[in-house]
Amino acid sequence: MRIPLSLFLSLCSTAIAQSTTIPLNSKATFLHTNNDSGALASPAVSLASLGAAPGQWLLIEQLGEFDNGPQADVFHSLLGIFSADATLLAASNLNRVPGSIPAGAAATTANTFSGSQPTNIADDFWISHSVGKHDALVRVPAGAAFLFVAPHDSLYNDNSDPDGDYAMRISIVAAPAYPGTAEDIELSSGIDAAPTTSPALKSAAPGSQLTVVVDDRYTTTTGATSFLFLQPQLSPFVAPGALADTWFGANALLLVGPTALPADGISFTTSVPAGLSGLQLVFQGGAIYPLARNGLYITTEAHRITLL
């Protein structure tokens, strides 16, 4: 049977993520500004208008580049903050989002260019970092109905986007198989290949080279006390750990750590032995981090490798 292409595409788009691309103004911010009269107020993005609700997972990608003023149209940067309502207070306030709800990788923002006034607030998160990754996977927190975004900058009125490509794409995606805290740390795994964050489920034949890497996404947790756990088990069912957002139990092996997270992450490599067919290797990384949303630790998504 032949299916018309248009029907095929529409079936695909139903099955795959629902995405919305929103153009951004690089002068718009939700951070406090000072002596920055050309700065604009970030518009509130309604989550309902995207079809998103608390508990769902969003992939937010920063597209294009902007010019931060003194340099060129080459900058990647985006911060986000969830809110219960659409209220954005005047730029003279430090906390302009009174309905803010914490989520994601906590962002520490720079003081204003003029007057060096603090801008840092607790609840905003990295979507795109100038020298890190340019996307974020976040779970919409309970009570959130709006999202504000802004580039991270200390002076906004001199920003521009000559080719008009600075934007964000928000996709509603399936929950990870074994989610972590979704902050500034991620796990990649590879079998005879460069490690990748996705898929989280892989298989490895005897004699293959298995590599697992734990690294930060936005460079903010370099130096944090980090670790990599391995839980070997026979069942493909992975039970949640006793600690929130963990996937290992008391019998897990501590493969790496505790150790200060190097700039290029911690890693573990092994040659897969023969005779262990069916064994499941569940890997998860994490770190002790003062800005963790749970107040203590951050964790990566866990990966499960089936030995063949």
Ligand SMILES: [Ca+2]
């Ligand atoms: Ca641009």
Ligand SMILES: [Ca+2]
């Ligand atoms: Ca600027």
Ligand SMILES: [Ca+2]
């Ligand atoms: Ca902050």
